Amino acid sequence: MSPAHAQTRAAAYAAAYAHTHARTPAPAYAAAPAPSWTAAPAAGRPYVYLEGAPGSVLQDTLSVTNPGTRPLTVRLSGRGGAPVAFAAPTVTVPARTRADVPFAVTVGPDTPPGDHRGSVRVGAAGRETDVALHLRVSGPRLAALTVEDVRVDRSGTLRYTLVNRGNTVLAPRLAVRAEGVLGTVLDRPERALPLVLRPGERATRTEPWPDPPAFDAVTVHLTAGAPGATAATARADAAFASPAGLGAAAAALLAAAGAATYAIRRKR
Known part of the structure; x- marks a missing residue:
């Protein structure tokens, strides 16, 4: 084999090897979406807890984190029974920054002692989130429950209203x-009962009575209680006289009258 021919064959082998062992380009992966912003009580607490007397002003801080690459403008407001005030209704958080936003809760002078619930609402970029706020107003605690408006339907269903007259x-x-x-x-x-009553709240409920008496005059007593509260009782009167009950009562009266007549005749 001539030297020129050998060089040609070597070049062909090298080209074939390079084509066979060519490195396949790595697949392209989509970039992971940037994490969304978050809002939470400062210092990593699960919720905001404040305690004070009527007429006081309580302060706390909300942490808003913006992990994105652009500034984020958030809207701030209060919800529920705890009035929340911010220095401004909106705050702009720079990119990749956490902003600690102070706020204040004013406890009205007529606010009853006990527990009150509310929240701080934060909205931005088409999303809203609520940060829970628990407010405890100091003062004497009173647990008081009443049961009112008790009545009995013709079907036997009991209807009544529970009212929280205290401040817990x-x-x-x-x-x-x-x-x-x-x-x-x-x-x-x-x-x-499957309910919770806040101070001043009332709830109207029903109590089924699937098998009331067919013929009777009854007095219904409802006794309502709660931990720490004195039991409260209310009553309602009802008369039941269904056709079947009337028929049975009439038959019983006739039977009694017949027995009395028979006894009188025998005595005579």
Whole structure:
């Protein structure tokens, strides 16, 4: 083989090797989306907690973090029973920065002692989030619950209203008892109700009675209580006289009258 021919074959082998072992370009991956902004109480707390007397002004700080590459303008406002005030309704947070925003809560002079709930709402870039705020107003605590407007429908359904007359949050419990002409016709022991009443709040509820008496005059007693509160009782009177009950009562009266007549005749 001539030297020229050998060089040609070597060049062909090198080209084939380079084509076969060419490095495949790495696939292109989409860049991960930038993390969104966050808002939370300062110092890593789960919620804002403030405590003070009526008429006081309480202060705290909200941390807003902007991890993006552009400045972020957030809107600030208060929600619920705790009045929140900021120095300005909007704040601009620079890129990749955390801003600590001070705010104040003014406790009105007529605010009742006890627990009050609210939140700080933060909105930006088409999204809103609420930071929970718990306010405890100092002063004597009063747990008071009443049960009102008790009535009984023709179907036997009991209707009543619970009212929180104190200044603390209550978890009510209820017991029901009904007395008829011949004795107790309904007796339900005290049980927890699936609701919570804030100070001044009222709730109208119903209590089913699927098998009321067909013919009777009853007095229904509702007793409502809550931890720390004195039990409250209310009553309502109702008369039941369904067609079936009337028929049974009439039959019983006729039977009694017949028995009395038979006894008189036998005596004579």
